[in-house]
Amino acid sequence: MLLLCIESSCDETAAAVVRDGREPLSSVIATQIDVHARYGGVVPEIASRQHLEAISPVIDQALEEAGCRLDDIEGLVVTRGPGLVGALLIGVSVAKALAWSRRLPLIGVHHIEGHILSPLLEREIAFPYLALAVSGGHTHLYRVDGIGRYRILGRTLDDAAGEAFDKVAKLLGLGYPGGAVIDRLASEGDPRAIRFPRPMLNRDNLDFSFSGIKTSVMNHVRSTGALSERQVRDVAAGFQAAVVEVLTAKTLRAAEEENLERIVVAGGVACNSGLRRRFAAESGARGMRVDFPSPALCGDNAAMLGVAGDYYLRNGARASLDLNAVPVWPLDQAAPMMA
Numbered sequence: 001m002l003l004l005c006i007e008s009s010c011d012e013t014a015a016a017v018v019r020d021g022r023e024p025l026s027s028v029i030a031t032q033i034d035v036h037a038r039y040g041g042v043v044p045e046i047a048s049r050q051h052l053e054a055i056s057p058v059i060d061q062a063l064e065e066a067g068c069r070l071d072d073i074e075g076l077v078v079t080r081g082p083g084l085v086g087a088l089l090i091g092v093s094v095a096k097a098l099a100w101s102r103r104l105p106l107i108g109v110h111h112i113e114g115h116i117l118s119p120l121l122e123r124e125i126a127f128p129y130l131a132l133a134v135s136g137g138h139t140h141l142y143r144v145d146g147i148g149r150y151r152i153l154g155r156t157l158d159d160a161a162g163e164a165f166d167k168v169a170k171l172l173g174l175g176y177p178g179g180a181v182i183d184r185l186a187s188e189g190d191p192r193a194i195r196f197p198r199p200m201l202n203r204d205n206l207d208f209s210f211s212g213i214k215t216s217v218m219n220h221v222r223s224t225g226a227l228s229e230r231q232v233r234d235v236a237a238g239f240q241a242a243v244v245e246v247l248t249a250k251t252l253r254a255a256e257e258e259n260l261e262r263i264v265v266a267g268g269v270a271c272n273s274g275l276r277r278r279f280a281a282e283s284g285a286r287g288m289r290v291d292f293p294s295p296a297l298c299g300d301n302a303a304m305l306g307v308a309g310d311y312y313l314r315n316g317a318r319a320s321l322d323l324n325a326v327p328v329w330p331l332d333q334a335a336p337m338m339a
């Protein structure tokens with residue numbers, strides 16, 4: 001089954017053609033980062049307008065790169081939420097219009113469901129597995145028993161890890177978004193030069209907290225005054241080491257508690273090279289296997305929606321034309337009704 005997938009939950013307009021829920025024939029991503037960077041973060045109103053301008057050309061390009069035409073498409077999959085309501089509505093409206101005009105089945109998928117199933121586009125991973133969704137808006141641990149079968153085990157109580165990367169980058173004057181820059185600078189810095197706190201590491205639960213690390217970075221920067229380039233690299237390295245240690249330790253603990261041998265780490269922060277290294281180093285000794293999507297599938301994309309979309313449509317689930325965007329939507333309520 002050939003599906004056209006559409007994603008517009010935040011600041012990336014994306015479309016993809018996915019075959020049988022496993023094989024992306026194309027994955028086109030138009031990012032708005034440059035537009036929002038001027039404001040130091042995503043401006044919702046601007047995001048909606050950018051999606052509106054980008055969506056048709058992005059869909060055309062996805063069809064072209066897949067070597068197919070709209071006539072070949074057998075169903076539509078769209079991110080229904082969570083995200084910015086105005087941004088989501090662009091994707092949802094376009095998907096509905098296409099579904100109606102072409103008489104095609106339509107399904108709405110949860111954005112985080114897309115992220116945590118994305119490695120299945122590259123290799124088969126048997127259920128159940130533990131998923132760490134770590135991105136700009138989420139730092140959540142889920143038990144994944146199958147597509148549509150998710151149980152939340154832990155979550156951040158304040159900032160998401162990606163948000164912390166972005167805020168720390170901002171206060172170091174490194175621009176927006178900050179994850180990739182901090183990652184690069186951290187690799188040149190000394191992670192032991194400054195020790196930032198590891199919040200919640202020793203708490204007896206699977207929750208996270210990242211706003212405290214950000215505050216201690218801020219206090220450090222304020223008390224030091226103007227930082228040299230080397231000091232900036234050391235702060236980046238120390239900050240990243242703290243975040244990576246907490247993410248790795250709690251995820252491995254969750255897998256142990258749930259008796260799971262397979263772990264998936266997905267979302268924008270899964271691009272982080274320190275996180276990838278640490279998971280690789282710590283999982284083997286415990287007999288666990290960790291899968292990261294390749295970097296192009298870590299950040300926002302539409303191909304990742306194809307996995308759940310294909311499964312739901314095959315099992316008879318259909319969204320009607322009154323499908324609406326859901327800006328706040330817990331993942332454990334994501335599975336659609338299946339006929």
Ligand code: ATP
Nearest residue numbers: 135136137138162177179180183268269271272300
């Ligand atoms: P959500 O998926 O929760 O709705 P989102 O879609 O905005 O949020 P993504 O696009 O999945 O988030 O990820 C973006 C985040 O990933 C940003 O916060 C960015 O700084 C972070 N990020 C990207 N690359 C890296 C990296 N190499 N290291 C750390 N963080 C990174």
Ligand code: MG
Nearest residue numbers: 010011012300
């Ligand atoms: Mg984004």
Ligand code: FE
Nearest residue numbers: 135268299300
């Ligand atoms: Fe995302």
